[in-house]
Structures are given as C-alpha cells and as structure tokens.
Amino acid sequence: xxxxxxxxxxxxxxxxxxxxxxxxxxxxxxxxxxxxxxxxxxxxxxxxxxxxxxxxxxxxxxxxxxxxxxxxxxxxxxxxxxxxxxxxxxxxxxxxxxxxxxxxxxxxxxxxxxxxxxxxxxxxxxxxxxxxxxxxxxxxxxxxxxxxxxxxxxxxxxxxxxxxxxxxxxxxxxxxxxxxxxxxxxxxxxxxxxxxxxxxxxxxxxxxxxxxxxxxxxxxxxxxxxxxxxxxxxxxxxxxxxxxxxxxxxxxxxxxxxxxxxxxxxxxxxxxxxxxxxxxxxxxxxxxxxxxxxxxxxxxxxxxxxxxxxxxxxxxxxxxxxxxxxxxxxxxxxxxxxxxxxxxxxxxxxxxxxxxxxxxxxxxxxxxxxxxxxxxxxxxxxxxxxxxxxxxxxxxxxxxxxxxxxxxxxxxxxxxxxxxxxxxxxxxxxxxxxxxxxxxxxxxxxxxxxxxxxxxxxxxxxxxxxxxxxxxxxxxxxxxxxxxxxxxxxxxxxxxxxxxxxxxxxxxxxxxxxxxxxxxxxxxxxxxxxxxxxxx
Numbered sequence: 344x345x346x347x348x349x350x351x352x353x354x355x356x357x358x359x360x361x362x363x364x365x366x367x368x369x370x371x372x373x374x375x376x377x378x379x380x381x382x383x384x385x386x387x388x389x390x391x392x393x394x395x396x397x398x399x400x401x402x403x404x405x406x407x408x409x410x411x412x413x414x415x416x417x418x419x420x421x422x423x424x425x426x427x428x429x430x431x432x433x434x435x436x437x438x439x440x441x442x443x444x445x446x447x448x449x450x451x452x453x454x455x456x457x458x459x460x461x462x463x464x465x466x467x468x469x470x471x472x473x474x475x476x477x478x479x480x481x482x483x484x485x486x487x488x489x490x491x492x493x494x495x496x497x498x499x500x501x502x503x504x505x506x507x508x509x510x511x512x513x514x515x516x517x518x519x520x521x522x523x524x525x526x527x528x529x530x531x532x533x534x535x536x537x538x539x540x541x542x543x544x545x546x547x548x549x550x551x552x553x554x555x556x557x558x559x560x561x562x563x564x565x566x567x568x569x570x571x572x573x574x575x576x577x578x579x580x581x582x583x584x585x586x587x588x589x590x591x592x593x594x595x596x597x598x599x600x601x602x603x604x605x606x607x608x609x610x611x612x613x614x615x616x617x618x619x620x621x622x623x624x625x626x627x628x629x630x631x632x633x634x635x636x637x638x639x640x641x642x643x644x645x646x647x648x649x650x651x652x653x654x655x656x657x658x659x660x661x662x663x664x665x666x667x668x669x670x671x672x673x674x675x676x677x678x679x680x681x682x683x684x685x686x687x688x689x690x691x692x693x694x695x696x697x698x699x700x701x702x703x704x705x706x707x708x709x710x711x712x713x714x715x716x717x718x719x720x721x722x723x724x725x726x727x728x729x730x731x732x733x734x735x736x737x738x739x740x741x742x743x744x745x746x747x748x749x750x751x752x753x754x755x756x757x758x759x760x761x762x763x764x765x766x767x768x769x770x771x772x773x774x775x776x777x778x779x780x781x782x783x784x785x786x787x788x789x790x791x792x793x794x795x796x797x798x799x800x801x802x803x804x805x806x807x808x809x810x811x812x813x814x815x816x817x818x819x820x821x822x823x824x825x826x827x828x829x830x831x832x833x834x835x836x837x838x839x840x841x842x843x844x845x846x847x848x849x850x851x852x853x854x855x856x857x858x859x860x861x862x863x864x865x866x867x868x869x870x871x872x873x874x875x876x877x878x879x
Contacts, residue, residue, distance in 0.1 A: 345473035346608045347513040348482045349501050351549070353489045353538025354520040358555045359591075361414030363518055363582065364484045365421040366592040370601035372422055373616030376479045379472050380418040381430040382411070383465070384486040385493035389435040392775075400648030404804045404854055405430070408778025414484065416652050416854070420659075421592070423859040432468045434493060440464055457496055465500035466507075480608070489517075490541045502546040511609040517542060517549035518582070521556045521564070530558055532568050539572040550607050551578040553600070559583060578603050587658075589625055589858065592618070624662050624858050631667040635872045638687055640710050641696030642703045644672035650696055652853035653724070659861035660869040668869060675703025675710075683713045692720035692844075692872030695727030697804075697851060701750045708734045715845060720871040722864065723847025725805050728837060729759045731847045732809060735822050749807050760810040776803045780828055780850070782835040788825035789846055790836045793867045799826075801835070801850035809834035809849065844871035 350364045361382070368378045388394060391402045392410030400413040411431035418426055441464050445455045473481045485501070487494040505513045519535040535554065542549060552574055554560060560568075560581045569576040580598045585591055595601065596616065605612040637657065643649035654670060661668035671690070678686050687693060693714045695707050707727070711734040714721040723731045729747055736745030736758045744751075747759035779800045784790045786797065811832060814824060826836030826848070839845035846864065856862035 344512060345470075345478055346480045346610065347469070347473065347504070347508060348480060348604060348608075349505075349513065349515045350482060350484045350518060351489050351498070351501075351515060351542065351547075352485070352487070352518045353542070354534045356488050358518050358520055359582070359588075360484050360486075360518050361417045362588050362591050363516070363553055363595070364414075364482050365417045366595045367516070367600055367604065368418065368480075368482050369421045369592045369621070370596055370616050370618075371480055371604070373618050373621070374601065374605075374612065374614045376610075377477060378422065378480045378482065379424065379426070379430065379478050380415075380422070380482040380484065381426075381432070381469070381472060382414050382418075382484045382486060383469070383497055384412055384431070384433045385491065385497060386433055386486075387435045387438070387493075388433055389439060390431070390433060396643045396646065396649035400646065401651050402804070403652065404777060404802050404851065406779045406802065410777065410804070412486070413648065413651050416655070417588070419854075420655055420857045423857045429468075429471050432465075434496070437461060437464050437468070437496075458499065461496050462500045462503060465497060466504050469500065469504060479610075489538060489545075495545070498542070498545045498547055505547070511607070514550040514604060514607045515542075515547055516551045516553055516604075518553045518555065521554045521560065521568075523557050530556060530560070530564055532564060532571070535568060536571045543573075548573060550574065551580060551600070551603055553580045553582050555582050555584075557584055578607075587625075587628065589621075589628065589658075592621065593625070620859060624659075627662040627665050628658065631661065631665055633664075633666040633873055633876075634669060635666055635691040635869065635876050636669050636671060636689055637869075637872060638671050638673050638690040638693045638710070639696055640673045640675050640678065640693065640707055642675055642698045642700070644674050647672060652851070652856070653694065653696065656853040656856040656862055656865040657869065659856050659858060660865035663861045663866050664869045664873060666869060666873055673710075675706035678706035678709050680709050683709045686710075687713060687719070690719065691876040692722065692868060694722045694724065694868070695730055695847075697725035697727060699726070699749075699806075704730065704733075704750055708737070712738055715839065715842065718843055718875075720844035720868060720875050721842075721847070722844075722868040724853065725803075725849060725851055728847035728849050729807065729809075731845070732758050732817070732822070732837060735817065735820070736813070739820050739822075740816055747807055756813075758810050758813050759807045761807055775806055776808075778802060780835075781830070782826045782850070783829045784826045784836070785823075788823060789838045789844070790825040793846070793863050795863075801848065801852060802854045803850050805849065809837070843875065844868060 352360045371378045390410045403416040406425045407427045409428035415426045565579040568579045657668040707730040736742040742756040745756040745758045746754040748757045821840045824834040852862045852864045
C-alpha cells in the first residue's frame with residue numbers, strides 16, 4: 344500500500360517546504376523507495392500560467408504540458424524523475440471540477456458544500472498518484488501557511504484522509520520557524536508552539552517538526568518543542584540555513600529525517616542511502632577551479648525566482664565544468680545602443696531570457712547585436728531565440744521592420760509569426776505550444792555537436808514561431824536552422840555559422856536540467872564562456 348507524507352508550513356511563508364519535501368524524497372529515493380512529490384496550492388488561479396512571474400516566480404512546465412508551480416522544478420532537479428499535471432493542484436482547479444460536476448447534475452440535486460464535496464475532491468486528487476501503483480511513497484506539499492483561510496479545506500482533507508488511511512500509513516511534517524532575537528540573544532520557540540496549536544485546532548497532530556533556524560537548536564530547545572508540540576524529541580529536526588539548497592538532503596540525513604519518517608510509516612530503513620553521485624556533484628559545486636560572469640538579460644530581473652530553472656541550470660552546468668557561474672541580472676529595458684558595451688563589460692557570455700510581451704524588446708536586440716558582432720558566446724531561450732531572429736533580420740538581412748507578430752501585428756516582415764490555425768483562438772491558454780515536442784537535429788551543426796544525437800525532445804511554452812517563409816534568406820546569410828519539429832517543420836534551434844557560440848532554442852532547456860543530468864546546452868554554453876574568458 345502506498346504511504347503518504349504531508350508537508351505543512353507555519354509561522355511564515357517561504358521557509359522552504361519545497362526544498363524539505365524534495366530533500367526527504369531524495370533520501371527516500373536513495374534508499375531504494377519509489378517516491379513522487381505533489382504540490383497543492385491554495386490560490387484560485389487554475390494554474391500559474393496566467394500569473395505574472397513577480398507574483399509567484401517562474402511557471403514550470405511539465406512533460407505533459409501542465410503549467411505548474413516552481414516547486415515542481417525542485418522536485419525534478421532533486422529526483423531526476425519527470426512530474427505531470429497530477430503533481431500540481433490549485434484551489435481553482437478543485438472548484439472548477441466540482442462546479443462542472445454540479446452543472447452536469449452529478450450530485451443529484453444535493454447542496455454542494457466545502458465539506459464533503461470540495462474536501463472529497465482534494466482527497467481524490469491527493470491519492471491519484473498513489474493509486475497508479477508506481478510509487479511506494481507520495482509526498483504532498485501544502486502551499487501557504489497554516490491559519491490562512493484559503494488553506495483550511497486542504498488541512499481538513501488531510502485530517503480526513505489520515506483517519507481513512509489508518510495508523511502508520513501517513514504522517515505530517517510541519518515546517519516552522521524558530522527565530523533568533525538578537526536583543527535577547529536567544530532562539531524563541533513560541534511562534535512554533537502557536538503554529539502547532541493552530542494545526543491541532545484543525546484536528547491535525549504533526550508527527551515531525553522541521554525547524555528553520557539561523558542558529559543550532561540546543562537539546563534544551565528540542566526538548567521544549569517536543570514537550571509543548573506533542574512530538575518525540577527525535578522528531579524535532581533542525582533545518583539550519585545552508586549555503587546551497589543542494590546541501591539540504593545531507594543536512595536532513597544528519598538529522599535522521601528519513602529514518603524518523605520510515606520508522607513512523609513502519610517501513611524498513613535497512614538500506615543506507617546511496618548518495619555518492621550527489622556528494623560528487625556537491626564537491627565540484629563547492630570547489631570550482633574557475634569563475635565566469637554571465638549576463639542574464641530579461642524583463643523580471645528584480646525577482647530572481649522568475650528565472651529559477653535557468654539559475655539552477657547554470658549551477659548544474661557550472662559543477663560539470665568545475666566552474667563557478669556568477670549570473671548578473673540585467674533589466675532588458677536598461678540596455679541601449681549607447682550603453683550596451685558598458686553594461687556587458689566583463690561578461691564572458693550572455694543569455695537572453697524567455698518572456699512575453701514587448702517590454703524590453705529593444706534592449707534584448709541591442710544586447711544580441713553586440714554579442715553577435717563581438718563574438719561573445721550567446722544563448723537564447725524562447726523569446727531570446729525569437730529576438731536573435733529579429734535582430735539578424737534587421738541588421739544583417741536589412742529587413743528594417745522585421746518583428747514578431749506578437750509585438751507588431753502590422754509589420755511587413757513578421758519573421759516570427761502566429762501559425763494560421765492559431766490566429767482565431769481567443770482563449771490565452773488555447774494558443775500555446777506547451778510541454779514536450781520532438782526535435783530533429785541536422786548533422787554537422789553546433790547543436791548536433793552539443794547533443795550528440797539527431798533526435799531530442801524538449802519542453803515548450805510559447806505562442807509564436809519562426810516564419811519559414813524567410814528560412815532560405817536567413818540560411819543564405821549564415822543563420823542556420825539546425826533543429827526542426829519533424830511533424831510541423833517548425834524551427835526549434837537556430838545558430839550562427841561563423842561565431843564561437845551563438846545558439847538559441849525555441850524551447851526551454853532549463854526545465855530539463857537536473858543534478859543527475861545537467862542540460863547539454865547549458866554545459867556547452869558555460870564551456871564556451873570559459874573558453875572566451877581564457878582567450879582574453
């Protein structure tokens with residue numbers, strides 16, 4: 344029977360429930376268990392697809408095209424196992440389903456209520472992955488903080504589900520904050536006590552407390568927390584601030600989080616976790632022999648979480664190259680023809696980030712022209728790829744009004760265009776190319792040298808495409824389409840012939856980079872930036 348672990352949060356948000364869930368899952372996986380993680384978010388949006396990245400960080404896209412919470416990125420990066428639509432559920436999705444059922448008469452005229460109808464649907468979704476027969480343990484992270492009005496139905500669903508599952512088949516981990524008061528010179532347990540008290544009011548007793556702290560927890564504090572929060576002293580786990588999120592699994596191992604969980608679930612903990620590859624990665628990450636500077640040019644640079652997967656992709660690729668990658672976030676709007684040289688001074692490579700809309704377009708074009716003309720390694724992702732096409736069209740092909748149909752519907756040279764069948768769709772989610780699509784790579788190209796194969800699959804999240812009417816013109820001038828979708832003929836990768844590294848993809852390679860499998864495009868781009876630095 345599948346066992347269930349629920350991770351709740353208290354005191355404040357952003358304590359790192361996703362990292363704790365991913366770290367525990369990593370440890371359990373390293374012991375030989377089949378584990379998956381799902382995230383239940385209490386907001387009413389159907390998914391994060393229409394959210395501004397400033398609201399909720401990046402929107403993470405799964406293989407099956409689900410637009411999900413960025414925590415799913417952590418799950419995949421830690422476990423190296425793809426997630427799906429079933430791994431992320433929002434209040435909006437729950438209510439949408441229940442209301443649809445009500446409209447279809449599925450409730451036979453009954454009054455539809457939060458209990459039992461909403462909570463039943465939450466419980467059903469919580470068990471979907473468990474019932475697939477693929478997993479020994481399902482970890483469910485509840486978004487938000489205990490005590491929030493919107494998370495109440497989720498906590499109630501957990502209470503009911505624990506009762507239904509019976510003893511030893513589930514446990515609750517409560518992540519909380521033990522703040523340090525500088526004036527008093529001590530750690531304070533009261534916020535945690537109040538948080539657990541709130542959880543108890545809802546009928547849920549946590550089994551394990553994971554305490555985020557800046558200072559080590561003394562035995563005395565652990566004892567106090569255990570006593571007042573009704574947990575065993577060995578179930579009070581210290582989660583001290585770490586220099587990198589990739590340290591957390593080892594810190595949790597030291598605290599016996601996995602052993603405690605397995606004991607409570609009556610599962611064997613005989614096999615010690617095999618973390619050799621993880622430790623090897625950490626060793627390289629922490630002992631780089633080189634350092635490079637990469638400029639990330641984008642719209643949402645004030646919030647680095649908007650580019651979380653890209654940042655992590657650089658961490659994985661940096662460790663592979665035994666090189667520290669320092670990413671400088673540059674607002675696209677701030678880059679002009681006059682200051683571009685100054686802005687990119689000292690940069691060993693430039694990445695132009697994905698995004699939607701016209702804001703910052705000119706800045707991206709200015710940066711791309713500069714790196715193209717000065718042989719600086721360039722990597723374009725999604726809109727970054729489209730910008731490289733627009734810039735080349737304007738400055739090399741002489742198509743002065745070359746543009747994307749997204750930015751200017753009246754351009755006479757829509758080098759990036761909407762496919763004909765998409766033009767009449769009004770629902771914003773309905774025109775997207777979402778999820779995994781195949782790509783065939785031409786032999787003899789830089790893309791082929793990077794991937795080492797002709798058939799790949801990458802994840803997409805975009806609406807506009809390279810306009811194949813211009814393909815011959817571009818290739819004659821030296822911008823090669825080196826990757827195509829085999830079914831539609833749409834261009835997936837472009838590169839420049841006579842440039843040390845100028846590669847751009849219509850897809851999002853950052854979504855597939857994991858600790859175990861760093862993405863080849865990131866690895867090659869970092870290597871090119873390192874070569875560029877050494878050649879100066």
